[in-house]
Amino acid sequence: MELFNNGQHVCLAFRDLVTGGEAVQANQFLVFDHDHAALIDPGGELTYSRLFLAISDYMNVKNLDYVIASHQDPDIVASLNKWLVGTEAKVVVPELWERFIPHFTRPGKISNRLIAMPDQGMNLQLGSINLKALPAHFLHAEGNFQFYDPVSKILFSGDVGANLCPETELDEPAKKLSDLLPYMDGFHKRYMNSNKVCRFWANMVRQLDISMIVPQHGRAMVGKAIEQFIDYMENLDCGVDLFTQENYQIP
Ligand SMILES: [Fe+2]
Ligand SMILES: [Fe+2]
Numbered sequence: 128m129e130l131f132n133n134g135q136h137v138c139l140a141f142r143d144l145v146t147g148g149e150a151v152q153a154n155q156f157l158v159f160d161h162d163h164a165a166l167i168d169p170g171g172e173l174t175y176s177r178l179f180l181a182i183s184d185y186m187n188v189k190n191l192d193y194v195i196a197s198h199q200d201p202d203i204v205a206s207l208n209k210w211l212v213g214t215e216a217k218v219v220v221p222e223l224w225e226r227f228i229p230h231f232t233r234p235g236k237i238s239n240r241l242i243a244m245p246d247q248g249m250n251l252q253l254g255s256i257n258l259k260a261l262p263a264h265f266l267h268a269e270g271n272f273q274f275y276d277p278v279s280k281i282l283f284s285g286d287v288g289a290n291l292c293p294e295t296e297l298d299e300p301a302k303k304l305s306d307l308l309p310y311m312d313g314f315h316k317r318y319m320n321s322n323k324v325c326r327f328w329a330n331m332v333r334q335l336d337i338s339m340i341v342p343q344h345g346r347a348m349v350g351k352a353i354e355q356f357i358d359y360m361e362n363l364d365c366g367v368d369l370f371t372q373e374n375y376q377i378p
Contacts, residue, residue, distance in 0.1 A: 128298055130341065131279035136160050136256070138279045140341065141181055142297050144174040152294065153202050154343055156283055157182060158276055160254030165193040166216070167274055167283050168343050171205035179213060191216040192253060193242075195260075197285040197343070198268035199224040208232040217242050219251065219260075223270025244272055263287060265320035266328055267366075280338035287328070288356060289314055290345035300339065300347040304355035310345060320366040329361035 131138040137159040156167040222243040250257035259275040274283040290310040340348040
């Protein structure tokens with residue numbers, strides 16, 4: 128699905144490469160700018176071959192600049208070794224997980240192919256743009272990033288905003304948050320770490336001009352849903368906020 132296209136700059140979402148019901152639905156993203164390209168959150172073993180083929184429709188996949196992993200989960204990075212072997216891309220990962228990622232790869236494969244994102248985030252040069260890696264730590268992973276594209280104004284929000292909606296609705300961005308809440312509330316209450324970090328995140332992203340929030344699972348958000356979702360996060364009690372001694376009893 129094309130999220131944005133002005134001829135020089137294109138954002139694509141791949142939504143249905145994981146099928147069969149056992150694995151969680153996941154989106155993968157490609158950002159092109161002036162013949163340069165970044166793949167965001169490539170996914171697990173299940174997506175590699177089909178994603179490689181799908182990208183081939185648009186470019187010579189060997190020329191990918193970056194394969195970016197927002198955090199260390201299997202639905203994000205399990206295919207990393209295949210991308211290292213199959214392309215010349217640099218692999219971009221949170222600094223916090225830098226020493227864990229080589230466990231997904233063969234010895235020696237990763238040296239001088241790795242860019243570690245420092246905790247405070249960074250600008251990644253891609254063609255004529257700087258793709259912004261924004262800190263999203265503890266939402267949910269301890270070291271975690273989101274990506275903001277200044278041309279399309281899309282925020283690729285990773286697991287923040289994830290909604291496990293019916294597959295028939297995937298291509299339709301939500302205009303109001305109430306359409307997504309039944310599919311996201313339980314996930315955010317458990318997987319997001321605490322209200323404190325949700326508020327820091329809300330304060331940070333309110334400074335951005337956002338046209339669309341696109342999570343790694345489920346539907347995108349546009350229009351009023353963007354502001355409504357940021358308000359939702361700001362007010363969310365979640366993770367350790369909700370845990371008590373009751374949750375720590377010897378079974
Ligand atoms: Fe995750
Ligand atoms: Fe995920």
